[in-house]
Amino acid sequence: MDMAAQAVRPDSLILSLGEQLALKHGHDKAKHSFIRNQLRELGRLLVELRKNQKGGTWTLSMFVSPQLFEDILVATRCVCGFQTTSTSYKTPSLALKLGHSLKKYAYILKGQAIASGDERMITQASRYLELHEMEWTNKVSSNALRTLYVEKKNTTTLIPLSREGKLLT
Numbered sequence: 001m002d003m004a005a006q007a008v009r010p011d012s013l014i015l016s017l018g019e020q021l022a023l024k025h026g027h028d029k030a031k032h033s034f035i036r037n038q039l040r041e042l043g044r045l046l047v048e049l050r051k052n053q054k055g056g057t058w059t060l061s062m063f064v065s066p067q068l069f070e071d072i073l074v075a076t077r078c079v080c081g082f083q084t085t086s087t088s089y090k091t092p093s094l095a096l097k098l099g100h101s102l103k104k105y106a107y108i109l110k111g112q113a114i115a116s117g118d119e120r121m122i123t124q125a126s127r128y129l130e131l132h133e134m135e136w137t138n139k140v141s142s143n144a145l146r147t148l149y150v151e152k153k154n155t156t157t158l159i160p161l162s163r164e165g166k167l168l169t
Contacts, residue, residue: 003044003047004044004046005040007046008042010059011061013060014039017038017105022035038101041097042098045060045098045102046058046059048078048079049072052074060105061105064106065127066128066130066131069132072102076095076098076140077089077140080144088146088150092143092144092145092147095140096141099132099141103129110122110126
């Protein structure tokens with residue numbers, strides 16, 4: 001078991017996200033790896049967040065707070081291989097996926113806080129979601145999308161020769 005899996009197992013909210021995804025996509029065996037990958041991505045992010053905070057027992061819900069939003073940005077950039085000189089990502093799709101997963105995670109956290117009546121956690125999750133909506137696009141998604149666009153633009157497309165087309169027809 002690697003570090004990402006070890007980080008996910010004790011985090012009940014990450015497991016709740018996995019349960020929701022399993023309820024939504026569990027009937028489709030092809031989606032099982034998709035669900036597993038989403039949980040592993042959050043696990044990798046949590047490992048990086050713990051490294052930066054120098055705390056081994058933090059859960060992701062402790063980081064879902066407006067005060068620690070910058071820490072989440074820094075950890076996301078680190079996990080996705082952000083290069084400051086070119087403002088591009090080594091793995092831009094991961095940055096986009098983490099943004100969506102963090103948003104889902106914060107909604108689950110808010111839902112559980114509403115169910116338990118924890119006003120402080122409701123406020124914290126709501127403010128995190130508001131900050132995520134305002135800042136994530138400018139600080140993460142725009143560079144990730146630009147990196148994907150540039151990579152796609154720079155790939156060469158091989159066009160079949162005309163004699164191959166004649167053979168095919």
